[in-house]
Amino acid sequence: MMEGEHILKRLEEVFKIDENEFLALKVARIYKDPFILLIATLLTQNTNERNAFKAFNQLKGEIGLSQKELLNARIEDIASALRPGGLHWVKAKAIKQIAEKVEREFNGSLGSILRLPPRKAREKLISLPRVGFKTADVVLLNLAEETDYIPIDTHIERVVKKLGIAPEKAGYREIQEKLSKIFNKKDYLRAHLLLILLGRRICKSRNPLCGECPLNNICNYYNKVKLG
Numbered sequence: 001m002m003e004g005e006h007i008l009k010r011l012e013e014v015f016k017i018d019e020n021e022f023l024a025l026k027v028a029r030i031y032k033d034p035f036i037l038l039i040a041t042l043l044t045q046n047t048n049e050r051n052a053f054k055a056f057n058q059l060k061g062e063i064g065l066s067q068k069e070l071l072n073a074r075i076e077d078i079a080s081a082l083r084p085g086g087l088h089w090v091k092a093k094a095i096k097q098i099a100e101k102v103e104r105e106f107n108g109s110l111g112s113i114l115r116l117p118p119r120k121a122r123e124k125l126i127s128l129p130r131v132g133f134k135t136a137d138v139v140l141l142n143l144a145e146e147t148d149y150i151p152i153d154t155h156i157e158r159v160v161k162k163l164g165i166a167p168e169k170a171g172y173r174e175i176q177e178k179l180s181k182i183f184n185k186k187d188y189l190r191a192h193l194l195l196i197l198l199g200r201r202i203c204k205s206r207n208p209l210c211g212e213c214p215l216n217n218i219c220n221y222y223n224k225v226k227l228g
């Protein structure tokens with residue numbers, strides 16, 4: 001297996017990371033606020049990035065993004081703002097519950113979480129409604145001083161299984177462990193974004209464009225299945 005640095009170098013020859021294609025990355029850079037980043041990451045669930053951007057901008061324009069503004073807003077109004085992103089009622093309820101819980105249990109701010117050791121920070125985040133490992137890991141990766149967790153989305157899962165980095169039956173934690181053996185912690189954000197780009201643009205679920213893939217020489221699927 002190739003080293004992580006070589007994988008990243010190959011991917012960077014083909015892809016350029018653009019924050020306009022990653023809502024969480026853009027929001028983290030602009031606001032540097034874990035609450036707003038958490039809300040943005042939640043809006044990327046079960047939809048594509050374009051619709052998540054639309055829902056985020058509409059929420060910002062109609063309600064606001066701060067914990068206080070969302071705490072005081074009506075669920076109906078939050079849901080209406082989130083309509084472009086799908087699951088708008090489910091997400092509106094979760095946002096309202098998160099704002100309430102952050103008020104009750106975190107004194108209205110998630111800032112202190114970022115200074116906790118990664119495992120503790122993750123535990124606190126996943127105690128919030130509709131926040132699973134992936135959402136928590138995205139928040140930590142983008143804003144915490146350090147993290148031990150590289151977030152795995154559906155693109156990354158597909159790509160690493162095809163490459164043969166993780167076995168077909170591997171779940172979230174196992175994939176994460178395999179990637180942690182290949183990439184240095186300092187490269188987790190780059191690796192996360194570049195593997196997503198590979199999945200979105202080339203290693204597509206229905207019809208992977210293996211001939212154009214910068215990693216085809218190390219890909220298990222390509223060498224065993226496609227080349228026989």
Ligand code: SF4
Nearest residue numbers: 203210213216219222
């Ligand atoms: S060679 Fe094909 S299957 Fe392998 S990672 Fe690239 S696109 Fe995906």
